[in-house]
Amino acid sequence: MTPQHKAWWLFAGIAVLLAVASIISRVLNARAKSESGRAVIANLNARVNAWWVMVAVLAVVFTLGKVATLVLFGFASFVALREFITLTPTRRSDYWPLLLSFYILVPAQYALIGYDQYGTFAIFIPVYAFLLLPAIATFAAETESFLERTAKIQWGVMITVYCISYAPALLLLNIPGYEGSNALLLFYLLFIVQLSDVLQYVFGKLFGKTKLAPHVSPSKTVEGLVGGGLSTTAVGGAMWRITPFTWQQSLLMSFVIVVMGALGGLTLSAVKRSLGAKDWGVMIEGHGGMLDRLDSVSFAAPIFFHLTRFFFA
Amino acid sequence: MRPSSEILVGIVKLLVGAYPRWIGCKPEAVQRLYFANHSSHIDTLAIWSSLPIPLRRHTHPVAASDYWGSGFRRYIATKALRAVLIDRVRAHADDNPLAPLIEVLNQGESLIIFPEGTRGKQPIPAPFKSGLYHLAAQFPHLQLIPVYLENLHRSMPKGAVLPIPLTCTVRFGFPLALADGEAKDSFLSRARDEVIKLAGANVAS
Numbered sequence: 001m002t003p004q005h006k007a008w009w010l011f012a013g014i015a016v017l018l019a020v021a022s023i024i025s026r027v028l029n030a031r032a033k034s035e036s037g038r039a040v041i042a043n044l045n046a047r048v049n050a051w052w053v054m055v056a057v058l059a060v061v062f063t064l065g066k067v068a069t070l071v072l073f074g075f076a077s078f079v080a081l082r083e084f085i086t087l088t089p090t091r092r093s094d095y096w097p098l099l100l101s102f103y104i105l106v107p108a109q110y111a112l113i114g115y116d117q118y119g120t121f122a123i124f125i126p127v128y129a130f131l132l133l134p135a136i137a138t139f140a141a142e143t144e145s146f147l148e149r150t151a152k153i154q155w156g157v158m159i160t161v162y163c164i165s166y167a168p169a170l171l172l173l174n175i176p177g178y179e180g181s182n183a184l185l186l187f188y189l190l191f192i193v194q195l196s197d198v199l200q201y202v203f204g205k206l207f208g209k210t211k212l213a214p215h216v217s218p219s220k221t222v223e224g225l226v227g228g229g230l231s232t233t234a235v236g237g238a239m240w241r242i243t244p245f246t247w248q249q250s251l252l253m254s255f256v257i258v259v260m261g262a263l264g265g266l267t268l269s270a271v272k273r274s275l276g277a278k279d280w281g282v283m284i285e286g287h288g289g290m291l292d293r294l295d296s297v298s299f300a301a302p303i304f305f306h307l308t309r310f311f312f313a
Numbered sequence: 314m315r316p317s318s319e320i321l322v323g324i325v326k327l328l329v330g331a332y333p334r335w336i337g338c339k340p341e342a343v344q345r346l347y348f349a350n351h352s353s354h355i356d357t358l359a360i361w362s363s364l365p366i367p368l369r370r371h372t373h374p375v376a377a378s379d380y381w382g383s384g385f386r387r388y389i390a391t392k393a394l395r396a397v398l399i400d401r402v403r404a405h406a407d408d409n410p411l412a413p414l415i416e417v418l419n420q421g422e423s424l425i426i427f428p429e430g431t432r433g434k435q436p437i438p439a440p441f442k443s444g445l446y447h448l449a450a451q452f453p454h455l456q457l458i459p460v461y462l463e464n465l466h467r468s469m470p471k472g473a474v475l476p477i478p479l480t481c482t483v484r485f486g487f488p489l490a491l492a493d494g495e496a497k498d499s500f501l502s503r504a505r506d507e508v509i510k511l512a513g514a515n516v517a518s
Contacts, residue, residue, distance in 0.1 A: 078478065082330070086480040092470045098477045281480055289480075 003181040006242055010187060011059045018055065021048045040205070054293075058190070062183055066171055067114065069186070073168045074110040078102065079290040080160035083281040087272070088152045093140030097133045097150065101157050105129055109165050118172055125162040130154060159268070159298050160291065166301035173305075173313045178244040188243055189304050192236045192257045193296045197265070200228030217269040229258045244312050256307065257300045264299025317393040318369075325362040329355060329468055330480040333363040336511065337487030338458055340365050344423055345456040347372070347485075348445055350438035350508050351427035352466035354380075355476055359462060360425050361394060363483040372423040375414060377401045397424065411444055418452055425460075428504070436466055438508055441501040449491040449500070459486040459504065461511035484511045 001009075025044045032038045061068045085098060105125065112121040134150040170186045178185075204224025212220040236254020240247040268291065272280060281289020325331055333340070349360055357374040364372055374390075378398040381390040390396040397413050409415075414424060426448075428441035449457055464481040486507055491500055 078327075082478040082480055085477070086464065090467065090477075095470065095473060095477065099475060102478050103475065 003184055006181075006184060007062055007187065010184075010191075010242065011055070011062075014055055014191075018048065018052055021051070058187075062187070069168050069171065069183070070110045070114050073165065074106060076290055076294060077110075077161045077164050078106050080164065080280075080294055081106065081156055083289045083291045084156035084160050085153075087275040087277050087280065088156065090153075091142070091144075091149065093142040094137065094149055094153065096139065097137045097153050100133065100136060101129075101153060101161075105157055106161055109161050110168070113165060113169050113172060116172055118169075121165070121169060121172075125157060129157060133157070155271075160294075163298040163302050164294055166305045167297055169301075169305055170308070173309055175244045175308070175313050178312075181242075181244075184242045185244070185308070188236075188239060189257060189301060190297065191239075192232060192254045193261045193300050194293075195235060196228060196232040196258045196261050197296060198228075199232050200224040200262070203227030203231075213266060216266055216273065220266070225262060229255075229262065232258050244308075253304065253307065257304055260300040260303050261296030264296045267299065268295035315393065317389075321358065321389065321393045322362040325355065325358045328476050328478045329359055329465065330482070331359040331363045332480065332482050334482050334484045336484055338456075338485055340368055340485075342367060342371070343456055344418070344421055344454070345372075345458050346418075346423065346445075346448060346452075347425045347458045347460050348428050348441075348504065348508070349425065349460035349462055350436075350512075351429045351432050352434070352436070352462070353432060353469035353471075353473075353476075355469055356427065356432075356462055356465055357394065357396070357425065359465060359481055360460060360483055368423070371421075372425060373397050373417055374425040375399055375427075401430070411447060414444075414448060415451065418448070418455065428501070432471060434466070434471065436463075436512060438505055441505050443497060443501065445504060446491070446497045446500050453491070457489040457491075457504070459489060459507035459511060460484065461486070461508050463512070486511045 025041065025048050029038075029041050029045060032041045057072070061072045081102060085101075090098060109121065109124060112124060133153055134146075137146070137150050137153075167186060167189060170189065171182045173182060173185070175182070175185075200220070201224065203226075204219065204221045207223040207227060208221030210222040211218070212222050212225055233251060233255045236257065237247050237251030239254075240250035243250050243253070245253060272278070279288030280291035280295075347360060349356065357376060361369060361372065361374055374394055374396045376390050376394075376396040376398055378400055379402070381387060381396065382398055390398065397417050399410055399413055400408075401410075403410060414426075417424060426445065428445040429439045430442045431439075433439045445457075449455065461484045462481065463484065464479045467477065468479045468481060469476045489504055489507055
């Protein structure tokens with residue numbers, strides 16, 4: 001099968017999964033009796049509907065190719081950064097660093113991937129932006145909480161632009177014997193991360209008793225994490241045919257993705273709460289904001305990228 | 314909708330979100346006067362973009378001709394937004410600056426106004442000018458809707474060239490009416506309080 005054929009089969013498979021999810025959530029909707037039960041199901045319905053839209057967008061973008069994929073992720077970074085900065089108290093004197101972040105750093109980072117500049121892509125934000133952002137901020141001549149202000153902007157840019165851009169950067173890798181199939185690797189990463197989130201939610205709702213971190217992320221449970229994480233790892237192992245890995249390697253890789261994704265969810269939840277919010281935004285109905293959907297990706301993508309590059313490229 | 318309006322609304326939504334929150338009223342096609350706090354040049358665009366298309370078609374922002382009256386800004390204001398331009402400075406002592414607004418209201422259309430008259434630096438609006446009162450007195454059937462724009466003062470502070478992208482919400486409050494024989498000052502401060510109320514607890518006055 002060509003990579004294109006594999007991709008079509010994958011999307012067809014997901015469509016079947018979503019159809020099943022839609023039917024289940026309709027049935028549950030008809031059965032729900034209590035007020036709180038109905039709220040949970042309404043949220044579930046909204047989530048499933050949003051999934052249809054997100055998968056449709058991804059399918060279109062994958063068909064169109066690399067540029068479309070980069071534009072989509074660039075847009076996602078832009079919106080995620082917008083959510084991050086909205087919740088972060090910034091001042092008028094942060095104007096120029098913020099302008100630089102949105103209008104220069106976001107497009108530049110994705111353009112570097114587009115032009116296959118691995119060396120620059122990997123250090124552009126951690127080195128150049130890291131130094132230039134605070135330097136530009138000094139021109140506003142305000143020293144009041146200078147370190148906190150610049151650190152928050154640097155953090156936002158690192159997570160929402162640098163880390164998220166590692167997902168489409170998988171298209172850059174030269175993996176011997178896997179030429180032309182890199183889009184499948186990106187699909188693999190996104191699928192494992194999101195499936196892990198979904199299965200943790202499902203296992204948590206069905207069997208969840210022990211709170212994992214009540215102060216950081218009240219809805220996460222140990223049962224959800226273990227059950228969802230392990231079943232996702234198993235699914236990831238079974239998907240080895242679309243990857244450059246053997247099934248054992250694929251099992252390990254998906255385990256790493258699941259662990260990093262869970263850590264990303266927890267860490268960004270802590271950041272979000274320290275900024276006094278429950279959701280990052282309101283963009284995707286039922287899910288919250290863009291960053292609520294991409295928090296796990298931002299942690300899993302860089303590690304998955306570098307492990308794959310180190311061992312396979 | 315005109316293509317220029319569609320493009321403009323798309324850009325505004327990408328940059329500042331402009332998510333509507335219908336708190337005290339629904340987006341209904343009745344004649345209305347929306348009055349809001351004013352802190353940036355994109356306030357007008359944000360409120361207008363947050364309205365559903367059928368309402369947008371019959372709602373005109375009011376813009377100062379000294380800023381919006383010439384060049385590309387004039388094109389945006391008059392063609393894409395179909396704004397009503399008014400003079401902030403009277404050319405003659407007996408000119409009525411509200412005349413263009415009255416004309417549009419007489420046609421049954423809705424308006425967006427910023428009763429502070431100028432852009433403030435604070436999240437809380439400055440005292441209102443009397444235009445709102447005169448229009449309310451002259452058009453008793455007009456629904457007066459307080460609107461609060463959150464975050465836009467951060468997105469585009471005075472002197473800014475480009476807006477900082479932020480998620481801005483546009484909150485529509487409960488309709489307000491001029492009471493029988495209510496004095497101008499008490500009505501204006503009541504109207505201003507309604508806008509402040511929408512700002513919620515996160516902004517200290």
